[in-house]
Structure formats: structure tokens, C-alpha cells
Amino acid sequence: MAEFDLIAKYFTRPVTADLGVGDDAALIRVRPGYQLAVSADMSVSGTHFFTDTDPYLIGWKAMAVNVSDMAAMGAEPRWATLSVALPEVDEDWLSGFSQGLFACADRYGVSLIGGDTTRGPLNIAINIMGEVPAGEALRRNGAQTGDDIWVSGKLGQAALWLQHRMGRLDLHAEEVAKLATVMHQPQPRVALGLALRGIAHAALDVSDGLLADLSHILTASGKGAQLDWGLFPLPELPFSQVARSTMQQAVLAGGDDYELCFTAPQLRRDEILQLAQTLDVPLTRIGGITAVPGLTVLDGATRIELSHKGYNHFD
Amino acid sequence: MAEFDLIAKYFTRPVTADLGVGDDAALIRVRPGYQLAVSADMSVSGTHFFTDTDPYLIGWKAMAVNVSDMAAMGAEPRWATLSVALPEVDEDWLSGFSQGLFACADRYGVSLIGGDTTRGPLNIAINIMGEVPAGEALRRNGAQTGDDIWVSGKLGQAALWLQHRMGRLDLHAEEVAKLATVMHQPQPRVALGLALRGIAHAALDVSDGLLADLSHILTASGKGAQLDWGLFPLPELPFSQVARSTMQQAVLAGGDDYELCFTAPQLRRDEILQLAQTLDVPLTRIGGITAVPGLTVLDGATRIELSHKGYNHFD
Numbered sequence: 001m002a003e004f005d006l007i008a009k010y011f012t013r014p015v016t017a018d019l020g021v022g023d024d025a026a027l028i029r030v031r032p033g034y035q036l037a038v039s040a041d042m043s044v045s046g047t048h049f050f051t052d053t054d055p056y057l058i059g060w061k062a063m064a065v066n067v068s069d070m071a072a073m074g075a076e077p078r079w080a081t082l083s084v085a086l087p088e089v090d091e092d093w094l095s096g097f098s099q100g101l102f103a104c105a106d107r108y109g110v111s112l113i114g115g116d117t118t119r120g121p122l123n124i125a126i127n128i129m130g131e132v133p134a135g136e137a138l139r140r141n142g143a144q145t146g147d148d149i150w151v152s153g154k155l156g157q158a159a160l161w162l163q164h165r166m167g168r169l170d171l172h173a174e175e176v177a178k179l180a181t182v183m184h185q186p187q188p189r190v191a192l193g194l195a196l197r198g199i200a201h202a203a204l205d206v207s208d209g210l211l212a213d214l215s216h217i218l219t220a221s222g223k224g225a226q227l228d229w230g231l232f233p234l235p236e237l238p239f240s241q242v243a244r245s246t247m248q249q250a251v252l253a254g255g256d257d258y259e260l261c262f263t264a265p266q267l268r269r270d271e272i273l274q275l276a277q278t279l280d281v282p283l284t285r286i287g288g289i290t291a292v293p294g295l296t297v298l299d300g301a302t303r304i305e306l307s308h309k310g311y312n313h314f315d
Numbered sequence: 316m317a318e319f320d321l322i323a324k325y326f327t328r329p330v331t332a333d334l335g336v337g338d339d340a341a342l343i344r345v346r347p348g349y350q351l352a353v354s355a356d357m358s359v360s361g362t363h364f365f366t367d368t369d370p371y372l373i374g375w376k377a378m379a380v381n382v383s384d385m386a387a388m389g390a391e392p393r394w395a396t397l398s399v400a401l402p403e404v405d406e407d408w409l410s411g412f413s414q415g416l417f418a419c420a421d422r423y424g425v426s427l428i429g430g431d432t433t434r435g436p437l438n439i440a441i442n443i444m445g446e447v448p449a450g451e452a453l454r455r456n457g458a459q460t461g462d463d464i465w466v467s468g469k470l471g472q473a474a475l476w477l478q479h480r481m482g483r484l485d486l487h488a489e490e491v492a493k494l495a496t497v498m499h500q501p502q503p504r505v506a507l508g509l510a511l512r513g514i515a516h517a518a519l520d521v522s523d524g525l526l527a528d529l530s531h532i533l534t535a536s537g538k539g540a541q542l543d544w545g546l547f548p549l550p551e552l553p554f555s556q557v558a559r560s561t562m563q564q565a566v567l568a569g570g571d572d573y574e575l576c577f578t579a580p581q582l583r584r585d586e587i588l589q590l591a592q593t594l595d596v597p598l599t600r601i602g603g604i605t606a607v608p609g610l611t612v613l614d615g616a617t618r619i620e621l622s623h624k625g626y627n628h629f630d
Contacts, residue, residue: 019452022455023535024354024384024520025353025385025452026353027388028350029449030345035344037340037342038343038394038444040398042400046435069339081354081355113353114353116355116357119362120360121436123359123400123440125442127398127442128340134344204339220337
């Protein structure tokens with residue numbers, strides 16, 4: 001199958017753009033008064049997913065992690081390009097992969113407007129673009145002393161699945177299935193990101209682990225933070241099954257959850273809790289921003305120390 | 316070296332953007348009245364370049380092939396994201412690669428505004444964005460019956476280098492050096508692309524081989540073409556060294572030259588030749604667009620038949 005046939009068959013759909021797949025470049029028009037938010041994430045077989053993962057899920061997640069960056073910026077996801085290296089033309093795999101990719105793109109209003117296909121070890125590089133009213137993007141550098149720190153959903157579920165998959169954690173089948181869905185089909189918090197414009201002082205998505213990601217906000221804002229383990233929303237697993245240290249490691253340093261972490265003034269608490277109701281997204285206050293740099297997590301009166309603070313591809 | 320240190324050290328430079336590397340997304344603003352042209356090209360070790368290629372040249376070319384797509388659209392290259400998978404953190408390699416990448420980006424006015432670094436088999440995915448006045452982009456679908464077909468520069472040089480590198484063609488050292496420069500440091504025809512707005516009816520860059528690429532214009536425009544081998548500008552090599560069939564294969568079907576091929580009304584001939592002078596870019600008329608579909612290359616009265624029409628990653 002030639003490259004052009006392959007693109008036509010699997011990667012060409014109607015788009016919301018002035019010009020889509022099939023020329024040297026796509027053409028889009030950004031609404032007046034809006035900035036374009038641009039982000040890129042690469043998914044590599046063996047690094048980001050197990051090679052035997054259902055291609056539908058690989059496609060979904062490759063798109064979802066990019067959409068999540070738009071959510072984190074408070075941007076409306078609009079367009080994406082896909083560059084994919086394939087070891088061979090496996091039509092079953094391509095069919096599943098493209099269905100998963102488009103399912104996620106459709107779910108979040110993203111048009112695939114271009115890209116590249118080539119031969120090579122399996123690698124999926126997506127570049128996403130979204131629109132945000134000029135000056136309203138959620139940045140990392142705006143956290144203020146006294147801000148509450150919030151997270152959406154529950155952290156640690158993807159990491160617990162991974163522990164199970166690697167044979168380090170024994171779980172019941174139905175629990176595994178629930179965690180697997182979080183790992184493989186993350187639901188980026190786009191509606192939440194949009195709603196947080198004008199409310200959050202700083203925001204990002206939790207992809208490498210809460211402490212690692214939150215520390216980017218702290219560095220960019222020149223602040224510190226104190227978190228209270230007792231406030232954290234925990235995955236619903238029988239605690240007998242999971243050691244406290246394993247749970248803490250997963251929740252505080254596990255990556256791949258794609259929830260949002262944001263800071264907001266204490267005065268906005270009620271509004272944020274109302275938002276949680278309206279959007280049907282759990283939002284939990286887990287701590288606060290401090291003037292003194294440093295990031296502390298307290299479990300009662302004890303400071304939690306972790307062996308790994310988060311995910312680093314080059315550790 | 317952690318991912319963030321690596322990005323800070325090698326891939327962070329001052330940018331022309333509202334927000335560059337370091338947040339969940341970059342923020343750019345497209346000028347009112349302009350469309351954004353978006354294109355992505357992936358370069359894979361072993362597919363697009365030999366693994367032992369000087370990393371500076373890998374960096375230059377990975378950016379150049381993307382810039383070339385902007386040239387082909389008549390768009391001004393402005394911004395790019397880079398996603399790169401690296402088998403290991405080799406600081407010598409990274410230093411050379413990033414220098415080559417930025418040398419090309421700087422040469423053509425491109426700001427690197429974001430991206431991703433991860434571990435995996437060497438793979439470089441760039442997404443480029445440029446600006447073009449709304450409605451003025453050079454498309455593939457506008458060729459008209461009777462249009463002249465033009466190419467910039469000389470085709471086939473990169474393909475001849477490749478033949479030499481693969482031991483199929485014996486050339487003198489200084490000729491090899493000249494061809495190698497074309498192969499590894501293509502100079503995208505950005506100024507030409509911009510100047511062709513309002514003149515060319517259709518355009519693209521020659522990356523997969525002239526016949527393969529030109530056929531995209533013909534398909535998109537619903538036209539045919541006849542080319543005259545006698546008109547082609549040939550690489551300056553002693554003909555005794557290169558068989559006529561080898562030369563024809565390289566010029567007509569060799570990829571990787573990144574010259575522009577465009578069609579324009581016969582009435583614009585003088586203007587185009589004047590442009591060649593002004594821009595100091597050789598422009599050669601090699602044939603014409605026909606109403607009848609099909610693509611013929613005549614060598615005198617004989618029709619040239621090639622064994623391969625162009626490059627296809629999945630042949």
C-alpha cells in the first residue's frame with residue numbers, strides 16, 4: 001500500500017479548516033482576538049505504551065495526551081497534525097489505531113489537518129493547536145501565596161495499573177479493568193480548563209506525576225507549596241491490597257492520569273465547588289501555596305518522603 | 316540529565332511568540348488577514364538519513380524539509396515544534412543536532428516554540444507553522460491547460476549522491492562533496508515561494524521525486540503534462556561517469572532535492588525569468604500542462620520509461 005493510499009484510507013476525514021490533508025500544508029484561520037495555543041507530544045512504543053496494547057487505545061491516548069495540554073491552558077482544542085512511523089503496513093492495526101485516534105479527536109472537536117507517515121520503529125507524534133481568547137490562557141507562572149491547590153478526579157490510578165501490569169501489585173480483575181481504562185483512555189478535562197479561565201491563577205495537567213508537575217508551577221511562580229495527604233481523593237481500592245507507601249507513591253508521583261492541577265484564590269472556593277457540580281468533575285483542595293519555596297507533603301504530622309518524585313524519560 | 320534540563324540546555328532559545336517553551340503549550344498570534352499554514356514532517360534514522368550522518372546536518376535537514384513545505388505554499392515560515400525520540404542522552408550528538416536545527420531555523424526566521432523529548436529509537440518530528448495572506452497560498456489544484464511547468468535549481472543531485480553512497484556510482488571526491496551538500500543541507504526556496512504568490516497557478520516542493528510530486532498537481536487539477544528531457548537543467552557531472560538512464564532516473568524520480576515545481580501561464584514567462592535573476596535562483600521551463608490526463612516525458616521523439624517513478628516509504 002502506497003503512502004498516499006494509506007493516508008487517504010486511514011487518516012483523511014472532513015475537517016474544520018480552510019484546507020486539510022493533501023497539499024504541502026494545511027490552512028487554518030484563527031479567530032480575531034484569539035491566540036493559538038500549540039503543543040506537541042510524542043508516544044513511543046515501549047516507552048509510553050506496551051507494544052501489545054490495543055491499537056484503538058494507542059490512538060485514543062496519543063490524541064488525548066495532546067488534548068490534555070489544551071485543557072491545561074484553558075484553550076479550545078481545534079486542529080492537529082499526526083506524524084507516524086510504522087514498522088510495516090498492518091491494516092488491522094492501522095484501522096484500530098485510526099478509529100481510536102478519531103474517536104478521541106471527534107470527542108473533543110479536533111480536526112486532523114495534516115501530517116506525515118513513514119517507515120520506522122512505531123512512533124506517534126501529534127502537534128495540537130487550540131484557540132484561547134488573547135491573554136486568558138492558564139499559565140504556570142501565576143500562583144500566588146495563599147492560593148488553594150486543587151486537583152480534578154483521582155490521581156494514581158494509571159500508576160497502580162502499571163504496578164499491576166509489571167507484576168508488582170496483585171489486584172482483582174474488576175479493579176484492574178477500572179484502572180486500565182484510566183491508563184488507556186484518559187478523558188482530558190477540556191470543559192474544566194475552559195471554565196477555569198478567569199478563576200485559576202496557575203494550571204497544568206498531571207502527566208509526569210503530581211509532585212514533579214506541581215514543582216513546575218512553583219518554579220515558574222517563585223513559590224512553595226504544602227500538601228495534606230489526608231485531603232487527597234484516593235483510588236477506591238481495598239486498602240488491604242495496597243500498601244500505604246505504594247499508594248502514596250502512585251498518587252503523588254505516578255504519571256499518566258491527565259487530571260488538572262491548579263491554584264486559585266481562597267475566595268473562589270465556593271465557585272470552584274459549584275463548578276465541580278455543574279461539570280460533574282470531582283475537584284479536591286489538597287493544599288496551599290506558600291511564600292517560602294519548597295514542596296512538602298504532610299501525612300498528619302509526618303512529612304512524606306518518596307523514592308521517586310515523578311517520571312523522567314532520561315532517568 | 317533530566318528531560319527538563321535537556322530541553323533547557325539544547326532546545327530553548329529566545330522566540331518570536333507570545334509564549335514559548337516551558338508551559339503546557341506555546342501561544343502565538345497570527346496576523347489579522349492571514350491564514351496559518353501548518354505542516355509536519357518526520358525524519359527517522361535509517362529511513363531518512365544514515366545513522367552515522369553528522370548530527371548538525373540531521374538537525375539542519377529535519378528543519379529544512381519542513382521549511383520547504385512553507386516555501387511550496389508561498390507561506391512565510393514562523394514557528395515550529397520539535398518532538399524528538401533519543402536512544403540515549405549523548406551530549407555531543409545533541410549539541411551538534413541542536414546547532415544544525417537552529418542554524419536552519421534562524422536562516423529562515425523560524426522560532427522553536429515547543430515540543431517533546433523522550434526515549435526511543437531516533438526520530439525527529441517537526442511541525443511547522445507559517446503565515447500567508449488569506450487566499451494567496453500556492454495550492455496543488457490550480458494548474459490550467461497550457462500552463463508552463465517550471466522547476467527551480469537542479470534536480471537529481473541528492474539522488475546521485477545516494478547512488479554513490481550505496482556503491483552504485485563512482486564519482487570524484489569533489490563532485491561527491493557538492494552533491495552531499497545538496498543532500499544534507501537543502502536550501503528551501505522560501506523567497507521564491509513568496510514571490511510566486513499571484514504568479515503560479517500550482518506549486519509544490521520536490522521531495523519524493525519530480526514525476527511522483529508533479530502527478531499530485533495533475534491529479535488535484537484534473538490535468539496532464541508533457542515534459543521535454545532536453546529542457547531539463549542537469550547536475551554538472553562528466554556524462555562519461557553517469558549513464559543516461561541513471562541520470563534520467565535521478566532527475567525525474569530522485570527525491571530529496573527540495574526544489575520547487577510550479578505551473579504558471581505562458582504570459583508570465585518574462586516575469587518569471589526576471590524573478591530568477593532577482594532572486595538568483597535558476598528557474599527552468601521543462602514542459603507544459605495538457606488537458607488530457609497522463610504524464611509523458613519525451614527525450615527527442617522517444618518516451619522515457621522509468622523503473623521507479625518516485626519515492627514511497629511503504630514500497
